[in-house]
Amino acid sequence: MEQVTEELSDTDVKLKRRKRIIWIIERFIWIVVGVFIIFGIIFVPGFKNWLNFRNILLHSSILGVLAIGESLCLLTGNFDLSIGSILAFAGILGALIAKWKIPSLITIIIMLFIGLGAGFLNGILIRKIKLNAFVATLITMLAWRGTAMGIVGGRTIWDLPEGLRLLGSGTIKGFPIQILIMLSLFVFFHIALTQTKFGRHIYIVGDNEVAAYNSGINTDKVIIIVFTISGTLSAFAGLLMIGRLNAASPTYGSDILFDAMSAAIIGGISLHGGIGNLLMALGGVILLSIISNMLNLYGVSPYWATTVRALLLLIAVLLDTIKRRLVRYE
Amino acid sequence: MALTSVYADEGFVFGYSAPGLGDEGQMNIQKGFEIGCRDLGIKCITTNAQMNAEKQLRDIETLIARGVDAICAVPYDSKAIGQAVKAAMEAGIPFFTIDRGVLEGKVVITVMADNYDAAAQAGMALVRLLQGKYHGLAKGKILEIMGNPAQDVAQLRHQGFIDVVSQYPDIEVISKPGYWNTDEGYKIVLDVLTANPDIDAIYFHADLYIPGIIEAIKAVKGTFKKVGEEGHIFIVGIDGNPMALDYIRKGFIDGDMIQPLREYGKFIVPYIKAYLEKGKEALPKPGLIVKEGSPYFPAVVVDTPHGLVVKMKTYYVDKHNVDDPTLWGNIPLEKEKLETTK
DSSP: OOOHHHHHHHHHHHHHHHHHHHHHHHHHHHHHHHHHHHHHHHSSSSSHHHHHHHHHHHHHHHHHHHHHHHHHHTTTTTTOOOHHHHHHHHHHHHHHHHHOOOOOOHHHHHHHHHHHHHHHHHHHHTSSOOOOHHHHHHHHHHHHHHHHHHTTTTTTHHHHHHHHHHHHHOOOOTEHHHHHHHHHHHHHHHHHHHHHHHHHHHHHHHHOOHHHHTTTOOOOHHHHHHHHHHHHHHHHHHHHHHHHHEEOOOTSSHHHHHHHHHHHHHTTTOSSSSOHHHHHHHHHHHHHHHHHHHHHHHHHOOHHHHHHHHHHEEEEEEEEHHHHHHHHOO | OOOOOTTTTTOEEEEESSOOSHHHHHHHHHHHHHHHHHHHHHHHEEEEETTTTHHHHHHHHHHHHHTOOOOOOOOOOOOHHHHHHHHHHHHHHHHESSSSSSSSSOEEEEEEEEEHHHHHHHHHHHHHHHHHTTTOOOEEOOOOOOSSSTTTHHHHHHHHHHHHHHTTTTTTEEEEEOOOOOHHHHHHHHHHEEEEEOOOOOEEEEEGGGGHHHHHHHHSSSSOTTTTTOOOEEEEEEEOHHHHHHHHHHTSOOEEEEEEEEHHHHHHHHHHHHHHGGGGGSOOSSSEEOOOOOTTOSSEEEEEETTEEEOOOOEEEEEETTTTTSGGSSSSSGGGOOOOOO
């Protein structure tokens, strides 16, 4: 009798330990963020300052909005390469329309519809034309960027109307609106992802598309909606960008794709789909922002920035593999 | 294999190889060349290497195969372009470059701006402005927003500036790379200005940084103090596009070094034509080229192992001369023609 009880508690202990490990890994990004903050406070002059923390959140706002859309695509087992181009195109079109004296509210709505349309197009190309996500979003990435370039001939549109810039550069009692918006969007989509049926469908499709389809889920619909959301969020990020810079250029968002994907993956969202959540992505966004902020404050050679990011991405991908393997055994 | 021109009596055909046409600078440089050709009755074929050194080599091979009379390129990679130069020479097609030089091979003429000199002039301008603020003392803190530090343009614009400013021991410079990205520039100003509220001046490598600089100052300080107002941060940089001139007029930035982007093409096309018709004697001689009324001259001509190099001057513009009609930023592209300064 005694032996049986001992065996049971042995398995119990192992399960408890595995659960604890998974708990840590899922929140690992926040542990890393904590470490970096402590490092920054001790070693980086100017870091320990409320205004600097606000600046870090300002670094995060546009990247954060993009990371939400990209994360949703990643969760379904796809990815969106066109986010930067949609950002630029929506920005350029919004600025042009605003210069024609169209009221700001209507301009904003038009910009969001452009993003919606662009995202919907991505979804159709992937699910109905059956291109894979890489090819489809690569094509649209080039197309939107090229169109933005062509429309303005490489020129920047500057000096934009107040109303258009409100969300990107406005403040409420001194606190930047763009940060509030970014955080609200994270909360909204996190709840949508974890508490709704649609959110569950996203995970099921990402984990195993065939099983999802066989269990009656309209996988096409799920993926098309996810890409539509990503496109709309990219256009919204474009609105924030032109708002905070008070100018629109067809070159905006050229390098931000890498950061958005890095943030999601470093945060813990799996490249294979089905694993991760938006709080992880937020952690990844905050971490990247802390790093870029520290590099601006500290006199490091600019070449180290890329190396540090590459190392972190490597660590994150390794963790991702371990986590996937552990979860499989549950 | 020597290729002779197919259009022997129909006029010349020039090939233009752009490294990329995705930014305002390269578009204006290309337009300058195109306008030069157009006004002399020369046909111009343009290729776009889309920021890829290998594609540029293939583009130039295409131009060679089409039998153009001359090739003018803005090298994407000043070393890799050497292969293209060699191929063109073997085909009997003279090779020219504008905006950037070559580090391998020998071309007929290179026309470019003196980035080092532009940076030095910007440095002098800021020293003067600081002296004005500190009652004759050259002291203060300058934030430098660099381009991509791996590129020679950014390196020259950094070095020219530093070599001037470092002669004043009481001036401190903080240099950060913006990688030619407006939002990166915004973040740099945000972070550095918050940590160093005593920044007196900002020096930027390209006009594209301007909107971000101004908005970041607003975000950190709460308001933006214009030129002449108490608490104004001096802002000086390089390029000279219409947006920068507008900001100078409105009193947001202090000055800008005008890069004669359209002039490279407009200057070199007549020389290419003359070289094809008369040979070496038509080339400019080492020394100075003076052109009355043009702010980009006298240009310095130097003979180098990589060919003849013509370096045009860059020109400091502030609120006093911002409305000068000869500045390219004040001339819409549609109105551009070959002889705009006479």
